[in-house]
Amino acid sequence: MTRDWKVLHLDEHLIVLDKPSGMLSVPGRGDDKYDSLAVQVAADFPGARNVHRLDRDTSGVIVMxxxxETHRQLSRQFEQRETDKRYVAIVAGTILAESGxxxxxLRKDFDHPPRHMVDQELGKPAVTDWEVEARYEDSTRLSLIPQTGRSHQLRVHLQAIGHPILGDPLYAPEELQTAAxxxxxxxxxxxxxxxxxxxxxRFVAAAPF
Known part of the structure; x- marks a missing residue:
């Protein structure tokens, strides 16, 4: 895989990167899923290790x-929600409210891995704040601030309210998967x-869309 990632910040303790869409954060199962951001960065910066992850198809800021000791300290910050994260997304449909x-x-969808799903009884609490940035003809650009860090949280939450993210291969209907x-x-x-x-x-990676 080509090295499309960019270094946003580098010092002796940590490295902050802009991960491209389509790249795994860490190796997956099987030899064909070994190549990943973690493997490539560690090759250039020995000892570098992931603190958190972004989904394969999500791009943007990630810290290693x-x-x-840095890994321990940063992991604690993520676990105790002492970090602040913001995402942008383009979702299907027009959202009329300005924010919400x-x-x-959420929990894993054990019948359809690797999907996750809303479950009012067995799911773990998940909270996402959103604000409209722009409205287009058939879609809306949102600023998203996750207050929790569940797997696939933003993707499942937006699908659940009827506005799946464009181009989402797991949670969008077929016609919206190919809309981006x-x-x-x-x-x-x-x-x-x-x-x-x-x-x-604070680290910022300009959105590529």
């Missing part, structure tokens, strides 16, 4: 630690506290 909140519990040349979801901003300096740092 370059040593064990989606609160729907990629999943129209991008991690545009990430804010963390540097584990050594204690400085609050």
């Amino acid at each position: 630690a370059r040593d064990a 909140r989606i609160e729907l519990p 040349n990629r999943l129209m979801l991008h991690a545009i901003e990430l804010e963390i506290t540097h584990p050594t300096s204690g400085q609050r740092m």
Whole structure:
């Protein structure tokens, strides 16, 4: 796989990258899914390891630690929701409200892996805040702020309210899967506290759509 990722920030403790759509964050099962951002970055920066993940088809800001202590500190920030994340997406249909909140519990869809699903009884709490950035003829551009970090959260939440993300191969109906040349979801901003300096740092990767 080509090295389409970009370095947004680099110091002795961490590396922040702009991951392209279509690239795994970490190796998957099987030799054909070994190539990934984690493998490529570690080849150039030995010791680099993932702290969090983006879905294969989601692009944008992702941070990796370059040593064990940084990994521990950053992992704690993500687990305790001390990070701030913002995404942009283009979804099907026109959303008339200017902003809102989606609160729907999620779990794995064991009958249809790797999909996830809303489950009011067995799902884990999941919260997504959204705000309209622009309206087009048959779609809407949203700014998304996840308050929790469930797998596929943004994709499932938007599908659940009737506005699946364009180009989503898992959650959009077929005609909307082909309405874009990629999943129209991008991690545009990430804010963390540097584990050594204690400085609050904000990283931005411009949306490619």
